[in-house]
Amino acid sequence: MKNKLNSGYRHLFGPIPSRRLGVSLGVDLFHSKVCTLDCVYCECGKTKNLTVSQNEYVPVDNVIYELKNFLSSAPDIDYITFAGSGEPTLHSCLGDLIRFLKCNYSRYRVAVLTNGTLFYEPDIIKQVLDADLVKVSIDAGSFENFDRINRPHHKLELSKIIDGLIKFRKQYNKELWIEVFIVKNINDTMPELNKIKNIINQIKPDRIHLNTLDRPGTESWVEPVEKSVLTDIAKYLNNAILIDKDEISGKISGNDIEKFIIATVKRRPITAKDVSSILKINENDADKCLNALFKNGQVDKKIMPRGIFYFNRN
Ligand code: SF4
Incomplete structure (x- = not known):
């Protein structure tokens, strides 16, 4: 199921x-x-x-x-x-x-x-x-x-x-x-x-x-x-x-990706690689989804030495 x-x-x-x-x-x-x-x-x-x-x-x-x-x-x-x-x-x-x-x-x-x-x-x-x-x-x-x-x-x-x-x-x-x-x-x-x-x-x-x-x-x-x-x-x-x-x-699929990201950033910062690894989806797809959420104002992002991290937008 x-x-x-x-x-x-x-x-x-x-x-x-x-x-x-x-x-x-x-x-x-x-x-x-x-x-x-x-x-x-x-x-x-x-x-x-x-x-x-x-x-x-x-x-x-x-x-x-x-x-x-x-x-x-x-x-x-x-x-x-x-x-x-x-x-x-x-x-x-x-x-x-x-x-x-x-x-x-x-x-x-x-x-x-x-x-x-x-x-x-x-x-x-x-x-x-x-x-x-x-x-x-x-x-x-x-x-x-x-x-x-x-x-x-x-x-x-x-x-x-x-x-x-x-x-x-x-x-x-x-x-x-x-x-x-x-x-x-x-x-x-x-x-x-x-x-x-x-x-x-x-x-x-x-x-x-x-x-x-x-x-x-x-x-x-x-x-x-x-x-x-x-x-x-x-x-x-x-x-x-x-x-x-x-x-x-x-596996977690389809529309659930956005919900997963929003629920996760409430607790910790996350990268496209994390989303890709956890959900077993292509990293580019994870990146697109994160960027869309960023553009919609649903998450924040910060460039760090170890990559781009997405944060909860307070
Ligand atoms: S990492 Fe340390 S400070 Fe953070 S929740 Fe765990 S025990 Fe508490």
């Missing part, structure tokens, strides 16, 4: 086809960026609300209404993924939403993409135990680099976060992945990588993913490491898997 796109929804985005998650419907539990961190590489821009306080940031009933509506046609998707413009564990109803999906739509797997910083709280761990996949982030092994890269809320401590992640792994027996984001000249040194490796070995994830900058982050000084360096780091970090933004499979 063809997946319908849903830019008319406020809390759902995609579905996005990817090799790692199959076809994934995104659920965004925030209207603007709310996070426990303010990472220098964040594609969502600067954190507007830096907090460790849980809240019902968007009404859970509205999210359930949209999920029921979208899932009523039994779309052919593999994952429903909590991600988007904030840290999902900050939403006080995340656990209820995961249970709602597992009880009523058990054919779909549920993923949570989280920075994992709140797992030192036993209640936060409980909220995600029913998910089929949890992906957390570890970008620093030292307090200094945690501050430099992740710019945490003042109440967060790296040692407490690591203890929380180790406790979480002991209770969570489903898929746990760790993503490490490498920032050139900061966490790409051997002493730092050694510390990160030690943390990973204590948490014992099922998979490790390695990432570096490939689109504008929050801070313009952030630089990616070269592919060869990333490959060496991947080997050192227990044969981590390199995140390749081109490794996407599946």
Whole structure:
């Protein structure tokens, strides 16, 4: 069955086809960026609300209404993924939403993409135990680099976060992945990588993913490491898997392209190459579509060293 796109929804985005998650419907539990961190590489821009306080940031009933509506046609998707413009564990109803999906739509797997910083709280761990996949982030092994890269809320401590992640792994027996984001000249040194490796070995994830900058982050000084360096780091970090933004499979067709672009730029900048890779369409067609949206005033664009990026027009 063809997946319908849903830019008319406020809390759902995609579905996005990817090799790692199959076809994934995104659920965004925030209207603007709310996070426990303010990472220098964040594609969502600067954190507007830096907090460790849980809240019902968007009404859970509205999210359930949209999920029921979208899932009523039994779309052919593999994952429903909590991600988007904030840290999902900050939403006080995340656990209820995961249970709602597992009880009523058990054919779909549920993923949570989280920075994992709140797992030192036993209640936060409980909220995600029913998910089929949890992906957390570890970008620093030292307090200094945690501050430099992740710019945490003042109440967060790296040692407490690591203890929380180790406790979480002991209770969570489903898929746990760790993503490490490498920032050139900061966490790409051997002493730092050694510390990160030690943390990973204590948490014992099922998979490790390695990432570096490939689109504008929050801070313009952030630089990616070269592919060869990333490959060496991947080997050192227990044969981590390199995140390749081109490794996407599946198909979304026709009129859905524009809707996909509009829904995506609300969350992150995108290039014609991204659209081409994700939707498996010709890059020229992606370029034409992006330009048409730009001329209509629906997206903005900026020429960057790594190509032309299209942004949400505020
Ligand atoms: S990258 Fe993730 S954890 Fe970091 S600021 Fe952005 S949303 Fe928060």
